[in-house]
Amino acid sequence: MSGGEPRTLAPPERRRTEITANEKIGAYSLITGRDPDGPGEPRPGQFYMLASAERWGGGEGERPYLPRAFSYARARPGPDGVELSFLLEDVGPGTHRLGELRPGDGLHVLGPLGIGFTPPPDGRRAVLCGGGIGAAPLLCWQEERSGGTEILLGFRSAAHAECASLFAGAPTVVTDDGSVGRQALVTEPLRATLEDDPRAAVYACGPPAMLEGVRALCAELEVPAQLAMESGMACGFGACFGCVVPTRAGFVRLCVDGPVLDAARLETALTPGAGH
Amino acid sequence: MSGGEPRTLAPPERRRTEITANEKIGAYSLITGRDPDGPGEPRPGQFYMLASAERWGGGEGERPYLPRAFSYARARPGPDGVELSFLLEDVGPGTHRLGELRPGDGLHVLGPLGIGFTPPPDGRRAVLCGGGIGAAPLLCWQEERSGGTEILLGFRSAAHAECASLFAGAPTVVTDDGSVGRQALVTEPLRATLEDDPRAAVYACGPPAMLEGVRALCAELEVPAQLAMESGMACGFGACFGCVVPTRAGFVRLCVDGPVLDAARLETALTPGAGH
Amino acid sequence: MDLCGVQLAGPILNGSGTFDAIAARRAFGDALLERFPFDCFVSKTITVEPRQGNPPPRLWEAPGGMINSIGLPNKGLEGFLAADLPQLAELPVPLCVSVMGFDRDELALLVSALAERDEVALVELNVSCPNVETGLIMGADPGETAAAVERVRGLLDRPLIVKLTPNATDPAAVAGAAEAAGADAVSLVNTLKGMALDPRSGRPWLGGRTGGLSGPAVRAIALEQVATVSSRVSIPVIGMGGIASGEHAADFLAMGATAVAVGTESFRDPAAGRRIGAELAALGGGAAAATADLPA
Amino acid sequence: MDLCGVQLAGPILNGSGTFDAIAARRAFGDALLERFPFDCFVSKTITVEPRQGNPPPRLWEAPGGMINSIGLPNKGLEGFLAADLPQLAELPVPLCVSVMGFDRDELALLVSALAERDEVALVELNVSCPNVETGLIMGADPGETAAAVERVRGLLDRPLIVKLTPNATDPAAVAGAAEAAGADAVSLVNTLKGMALDPRSGRPWLGGRTGGLSGPAVRAIALEQVATVSSRVSIPVIGMGGIASGEHAADFLAMGATAVAVGTESFRDPAAGRRIGAELAALGGGAAAATADLPA
Ligand SMILES: Cc1cc2nc3c(=O)[nH]c(=O)nc-3n(C[C@H](O)[C@H](O)[C@H](O)COP(=O)(O)OP(=O)(O)OC[C@H]3O[C@@H](n4cnc5c(N)ncnc54)[C@H](O)[C@@H]3O)c2cc1C
Ligand SMILES: Cc1cc2nc3c(=O)[nH]c(=O)nc-3n(C[C@H](O)[C@H](O)[C@H](O)COP(=O)(O)OP(=O)(O)OC[C@H]3O[C@@H](n4cnc5c(N)ncnc54)[C@H](O)[C@@H]3O)c2cc1C
Ligand SMILES: Cc1cc2nc3c(=O)[nH]c(=O)nc-3n(C[C@H](O)[C@H](O)[C@H](O)COP(=O)(O)O)c2cc1C
Ligand SMILES: Cc1cc2nc3c(=O)[nH]c(=O)nc-3n(C[C@H](O)[C@H](O)[C@H](O)COP(=O)(O)O)c2cc1C
Numbered sequence A, B: 001m002s003g004g005e006p007r008t009l010a011p012p013e014r015r016r017t018e019i020t021a022n023e024k025i026g027a028y029s030l031i032t033g034r035d036p037d038g039p040g041e042p043r044p045g046q047f048y049m050l051a052s053a054e055r056w057g058g059g060e061g062e063r064p065y066l067p068r069a070f071s072y073a074r075a076r077p078g079p080d081g082v083e084l085s086f087l088l089e090d091v092g093p094g095t096h097r098l099g100e101l102r103p104g105d106g107l108h109v110l111g112p113l114g115i116g117f118t119p120p121p122d123g124r125r126a127v128l129c130g131g132g133i134g135a136a137p138l139l140c141w142q143e144e145r146s147g148g149t150e151i152l153l154g155f156r157s158a159a160h161a162e163c164a165s166l167f168a169g170a171p172t173v174v175t176d177d178g179s180v181g182r183q184a185l186v187t188e189p190l191r192a193t194l195e196d197d198p199r200a201a202v203y204a205c206g207p208p209a210m211l212e213g214v215r216a217l218c219a220e221l222e223v224p225a226q227l228a229m230e231s232g233m234a235c236g237f238g239a240c241f242g243c244v245v246p247t248r249a250g251f252v253r254l255c256v257d258g259p260v261l262d263a264a265r266l267e268t269a270l271t272p273g274a275g276h
Numbered sequence C, D: 001m002d003l004c005g006v007q008l009a010g011p012i013l014n015g016s017g018t019f020d021a022i023a024a025r026r027a028f029g030d031a032l033l034e035r036f037p038f039d040c041f042v043s044k045t046i047t048v049e050p051r052q053g054n055p056p057p058r059l060w061e062a063p064g065g066m067i068n069s070i071g072l073p074n075k076g077l078e079g080f081l082a083a084d085l086p087q088l089a090e091l092p093v094p095l096c097v098s099v100m101g102f103d104r105d106e107l108a109l110l111v112s113a114l115a116e117r118d119e120v121a122l123v124e125l126n127v128s129c130p131n132v133e134t135g136l137i138m139g140a141d142p143g144e145t146a147a148a149v150e151r152v153r154g155l156l157d158r159p160l161i162v163k164l165t166p167n168a169t170d171p172a173a174v175a176g177a178a179e180a181a182g183a184d185a186v187s188l189v190n191t192l193k194g195m196a197l198d199p200r201s202g203r204p205w206l207g208g209r210t211g212g213l214s215g216p217a218v219r220a221i222a223l224e225q226v227a228t229v230s231s232r233v234s235i236p237v238i239g240m241g242g243i244a245s246g247e248h249a250a251d252f253l254a255m256g257a258t259a260v261a262v263g264t265e266s267f268r269d270p271a272a273g274r275r276i277g278a279e280l281a282a283l284g285g286g287a288a289a290a291t292a293d294l295p296a
């Protein structure tokens, strides 16, 4: 950590980790790599830039060429270094290639990067709100905040909702098609719990439209919210200036000033080109 | 065949074949693909342009990007189409990728291409002379010429020489290091047999320096020779004009006017950029 | 569709010098004609005198593409008219002949000779070479290009295409000059100047020392130039550079091209043009674009 | 080695705008300074006024590279001097500041302000932008470039590098003009103009509509320009464009570059510069080149 920000510093070079597991969790994959050379305690909300060591750019790949950004979903100490897990949704060539990795394969990582979640101010209860693959950073955030967190998750379908089983307790799950839980957007149960008891701090991650729904709702109910956002990234460490999102104070680079942003800084959580 | 040339026509498009076998033959790999849509009777000396169906250019690969040229080593009729075998030496990204193919994988082929070997004129005996991976086209040429062929093969080492076992009869084998047969260049036994009985026609394939040795020797002894040559190819069907070699009559495209050239057409078999 | 008054069954041409229909027929026989990959065939560039081309090696595989230093080998005008033209006339699609002259008199000689042959539906001027009189690359200079077009315009009663080089500060200015001088269409991009070294010797790999880069690596550059040129001229634009799928073709059409050409991708599969045309048609936009100009 | 009188431990620079040492230090802490990837640090280009840069999206992944439309966001001259310069002065390597002006007065303002600061070892003029007075891209035109260099040359007692754009008909002529006007070195290539469309909407993807292509896709183009420029000028040439390995770096040095810069490859690994330097040293040639100019 530096300057009080929830930021664990990264070694200044890409390193090779070894895949120890790749599990299918419904529509997603949970890949785990053993990282003997990286810090053992990344902060929930931080992310890593990932690339498979083989068949990825630089002599092998047309696309993927650049590394891809992923929130870590779990970091567990092991005898040979921290075991980092990432929850992936296959949306294109990079996520597809990462999802193919098998135990023993090499995974290049740079990280942890960016600023993670800040604990709730003045004794508010934490409400974690995820949309789809946005569940990933909430997993380690729940693990770190032993007890007292409420979890609301929205998914497209039952296959996507399977990853709710990774969470402790009984998350509230809604789906677009009603196949698991109520047929609703996740902002619906969020509104219910916040109206019920507004002494909360919301932690949200998900697609831009959902984050914008959360932002508008929290602004309306005057509940503080931290949004873990996405944007296209080339480097992840502030070098390319490619990952900016608009804030009330102008563009900020999501990789060094985020990916977690206080919702109050945003006029909107919708950024052109983000999401898919 | 067209116009009396030993040339079987190819379908005018790349097609997908399925790998049925990939055997290690010492230092080389013999890969076999089932080709239901191609002609069953290519002519020995003809070649195919190959690319693996996955992880090769066009969205996947930086290099290999273009297909690679390979003489077919065997073509055997099967119930579901001809089984085409290629003998490969791993010298770079393309041959490496092809050597990794496993049964069931897709192999893109275009061919057969080019002009193959012409039978010996006026009752001469055929002397097949191969250097290293140059043994490949001699294999099918020997199979087609039932009996009466003499086979001389030179290799770098015993591991390379293992592929001599693919030939019928008892090929004469020499190696650079003397680990199998005499320590000699293959032009040595070639000189011996031609001086013994010059009523021969030589069919040679191998690295440029060896082909040049064969060419010079056959010119000296006035023995006709056909050389199956190599050059860097982008297309294999005359489109790019990239594969030219110098002849006494100027540059010719090896892919449509070769790869088998009458040695008498050449001043030298050495071409800048060919071989490795 | 209609390209400068010539009716084509679709918008897919080949890039000059990337498909030799005569050699391909030797390899593939008449099946080539039955499943011909292009809607219009563009010949390799011919010159007045025969040329052997550059010494090998002529090819280098680059990230996402290749570099060639072929050097315009061709039989020369007479050889082309005698040996090649009759065979190209047998193709099932209209013929465009590409020509290059090292001065304007050569260009005039080439164009007037072609003007006499009915087999020739269109002529393309490849101006990516230095003018031996002025030393300037014709296609990089608006004035040079205009002068070349003016010189030959009156000699030909058929459409005249000017093929632009991307190695220019302002290709749109060159396109505008070509249009003003009477060109019926422009095509772009030709290859980008590039170079590679022999990993063993550290000296230039290509026999011609430098060469031209083509393939997917240049697609983004080509698309930008096509968009800029299309917005500057009102004559048809033929877009090319790294097109390898129907989606890529659709991108060029969306940025203002009337037709597209497939070059390097044909080396990977001689049927690439046909596949790309079919993919484009399946996208809808392409089919629409292809038929939009047909007379009612 | 010696670069225009500045002593460097090796020949590896970063490309301007491809490494923000201040942001990187926030991510990596002081370990960055202990294992600093470059032998000389080049700042992102600064302008007189602060700039927000282009709207997102700013990035597109292309075959063998990427397109960016960043749009030169920076704090402006005052902000740079106050906030950034003190932090950049802590880096363990000499500092080169890159500047861009939209007219010559702006350039003069920037260069004279930097001339007063001892922390600045070299200044690079990024001339890949239009001169708002003449409308010409400064770096594509020899006369414009010469006038810009002449205007600032007398204002600076330290080495002045001119960064050339590859989007020019004759970059060597521009380099020659820069040399004649007093530049101490030239660097090239900047990015190549390119474009990509949003696969969903078919409209330009980048917020800035067009962008600059970089990475391995441009390496062959860059190498050719570096070779041509090196043969035309006698001042040092800093080569860049797609360098991703020591072998690539060695190729640029073999074609006449005195030093090389690593850009896009740093995005894949912040330590790329260090790796490339080590690979180059292992090849021998690089180490030789790196020490050849050291005073005896
Ligand atoms: C901080 C952060 C954390 C993240 N955490 C996770 C996580 O935990 N799990 C997870 O699954 N994902 C996560 N993501 C998203 C993940 O990084 C992307 O899904 C991934 O980069 C997509 O790469 P791809 O190659 O699979 O798909 P791409 O093909 O790159 O497609 C992704 C989107 O990029 C755009 N696109 C398409 N083609 C191009 C192109 N050529 N160039 C540029 N853009 C293009 C489109 O909008 C497309 O929908 C995170 C992103 C960020 C920034
Ligand atoms: C008609 C014909 C028949 C052939 N038959 C056979 C056969 O039966 N079996 C067999 O194993 N091989 C055969 N070959 C050779 C085979 O085609 C080559 O070994 C293969 O293309 C090498 O590809 P690669 O990617 O593995 O190696 P590459 O990396 O392409 O290396 C091969 C050589 O190409 C050069 N080179 C290196 N980099 C580049 C580059 N970027 N661009 C261009 N050239 C480069 C170098 O000289 C290098 O040594 C045949 C070739 C021809 C023309
Ligand atoms: C091997 C090769 C030869 C070429 N020869 C010519 C030529 O003779 N005349 C010409 O105008 N363009 C020639 N070109 C350029 C192509 O027609 C085309 O403009 C360029 O390759 C870009 O398209 P692509 O990326 O689809 O190949 C040649 C290109 C290649 C690769
Ligand atoms: C994201 C990005 C931002 C850049 N910003 C600048 C800049 O501010 N000033 C400049 O002179 N060049 C800039 N460049 C160009 C690089 O310095 C370099 O010239 C170019 O990228 C080619 O090198 P590469 O292929 O190694 O990246 C930028 C390049 C990239 C990719």
Ligand code: FES
Residues within 6 Å of the ligand: A232, A233, A234, A235, A236, A237, A238, A239, A240, A241, A242, A243, A244, A253, A254, A255, A256
């Ligand atoms: S991803 Fe490069 S600056 Fe943020």
Ligand code: FES
Residues within 6 Å of the ligand: B232, B233, B234, B235, B236, B237, B238, B239, B240, B241, B242, B243, B244, B253, B254, B255, B256
């Ligand atoms: S390989 Fe293309 S012409 Fe021979």
